[in-house]
Amino acid sequence: DAKTTQPNSMESNEEEPVHLPCNHSTISGTDYIHWYRQLPSQGPEYVIHGLTSNVNNRMASLAIAEDRKSSTLILHRATLRDAAVYYCMPAAGNQFYFGTGTSLTVIP
């Protein structure tokens, strides 16, 4: 299974962009890169995923390195509601393994 490395915690000021990095150097060529977030006392929720190209949706953008060994989740304007733990996860076959994620604090 592909292992991931994320910073344990990050802080951002409200309404500023946030770049959340993830290293997944053992990713295989067919693994999609998924990002999820978990708000306090809730189950994780899907944020975005991609394979090779950068991806955008209403929640965030995903920038994938050319060698696919790392990716960055970009929140364009952090809000207080974005305070959560963010997990990146290479989707290896049928099994999805989460790391311990990055706890994002948004400062008003």
Added chain:
Amino acid sequence: DAGITQSPRHKVTETGTPVTLRCHQTENHRYMYWYRQDPGHGLRLIHYSYGVKDTDKGEVSDGYSVSRSKTEDFLLTLESATSSQTSVYFCAIRGRTGGSGYTFGSGTRLTVV
């Protein structure tokens, strides 16, 4: 969340008793998963299913069994609960392709005393 329901939401049980947690989906998704979440460990995969009666172990499967007799239901059983199984349990469903994401349930908080 829409399409996936876990029951019960909370349960307290005694050590040594059997416990079954239920995950029910209305999305007709092929893949279903059980995770547990503990402080300092993040989410860890217990078991997963890739179809009716097709299941496989995850990284922390000892002490747990699962069954899937219908597409919509995935049961997690603790045959003889132990205090180390006190945790929050999440069920997740996924569509058929590797590119599709998970949808998680709201979780079951299990306390073994």
